[in-house]
Ligand SMILES: C=C(CC[C@@H](C)[C@H]1CC[C@H]2C3=CC[C@H]4[C@H](C)[C@@H](O)CC[C@]4(C)[C@H]3CC[C@]12C)C(C)C
C-alpha cells in the first residue's frame with residue numbers, strides 16, 4: 416500500500432467514525448452527542464465503582480431492607496443514566512401511548528399536556544413537578560398552560576441540565592428547578608395551585624411518604640395528577656416468568672419494588688386526598704407504549720457499539736458499557752411487561768386536596 420492510499424484509508428476511517436459517533440450518534444433526538452456521555456456528577460474514574468455499588472444494591476429489589484438508602488442510590492442511578500437517556504430517548508424520561516400518524520415526540524407532548532389539562536390550572540398559577548428529570552415535561556407544560564412550574568429532582572446533574580434547557584427554550588421565566596428529596600420537600604405547606612408527577616413516584620420506597628408531602632404543599636381545593644408504574648390485574652406472583660419480568664424492570668430502573676394497581680388510590684385516600692379519577696392509560700383502546708422500545712432495537716445495538724468504542728478509547732468513562740448493557744436488557748423486560756399486559760407505566764390517578772383540609776396539613 417503506497418502512502419497516499421494509506422492516508423486516504425485512515426482519513427476515510429476517521430470521517431466514518433466521526434459520522435457514526437457524532438452525526439448518527441444521537442439515537443432519536445439531537446441534543447446530547449455520544450462523545451459527551453458522562454457519569455453525571457460522578458467523576459469519570461468513579462463511574463465503574465458507582466455502577467457496581469448500584470447493581471449490588473438493586474439486584475434483588477424485593478430484598479432491599481434499608482429503605483432510607485434508596486434516594487441516594489436513585490441519585491446514583493440518574494448520574495449514570497441521564498446522559499444516555501437524553502442521547503437515546505430525548506428530554507422527557509417517560510413513556511406514552513403510541514398515536515397513529517403522530518411522531519414519538521408529538522405523542523410524548525400530548526401525554527404531558529394531558530397531565531396539566533387534568534389539574535385545571537390557569538396562566539400564572541404555581542404548579543409543582545414532582546421528580547422533574549431534565550425538564551422535558553415541565554417545558555411542554557409551561558408552554559401549553561402558561562402556568563409557573565417548579566420542578567424538584569434529587570439529582571444535581573439533572574438540575575444543571577434542566578436549567579440549561581429551560582434557558583435555551585426561553586422558558587426560564589416560567590420554569591424553576593430545585594434539587595431536593597420529594598419525601599421531604601423544601602416548600603412551605605399550602606404553596607401550590609396544582610401538582611403532577613410523571614413516572615417518578617415509583618422510586619419512593621413508600622408511596623404514602625411522597626403523596627403526604629404533595630398533599631402538604633398543595634393549597635386546599637387543588638388537584639394532583641400522577642402517572643404511576645404498577646403491576647396490573649394480569650400479574651400473577653406465582654408465575655415465574657411474570658416474577659422475572661417485574662424483577663428485571665425493578666433492578667434496571669432503580670425501583671424498590673413495584674406497587675399493584677389497586678394500592679395507589681388506597682394510599683391517596685389514606686393521606687387525605689379525594690380520588691377524582693383513576694384509569695390505566697396503557698389499557699386498550701390505547702396503542703402499545705412499548706412499540707417505541709421495540710422499534711429502537713437496531714439503534715440500541717448500534718449505540719452499544721458506539722459506547723464500547725468510546726469507552727475503549729477513553730472518551731466515555733469506564734463503566735458506561737455496563738450501564739448501557741443494563742439499559743439494553745431493561746428495554747427487553749419493559750417490552751415483555753407491556754406485551755404480556757402485566758405492567759403499566761401510566762396508571763393515571765387524579766386527586767383533590769379537600770377544600771376544608773386543615774391549613775397546616
Ligand atoms: C420512568 C423511568 C424511565 C423510563 C424510560 C424513559 C427509560 C426506561 C428504559 C430506558 C432505555 C432503555 C434502552 C436504552 C438504549 C439501550 C440506549 O441505547 C438508548 C437509551 C435507551 C433507549 C433508554 C432510554 C430511556 C428508557 C426508555 C424509570 C427509570 C422509572
Ligand SMILES: C[S@@+](CC[C@H](N)C(=O)[O-])C[C@H]1O[C@@H](n2cnc3c(N)ncnc32)[C@H](O)[C@@H]1O
Nearest residue numbers: 507508509546547548568569596597613615618
Ligand atoms: C424517570 S424520571 C422522570 C422525570 C420526568 N418526570 C420526566 O418524565 O421526564 C424520575 C425522576 O424522579 C426523580 N426522583 C426519584 N426519586 C426522587 C426523590 N426521592 N426526590 C426527588 N426526585 C426524585 C429522579 O431524579 C428523576 O428526575
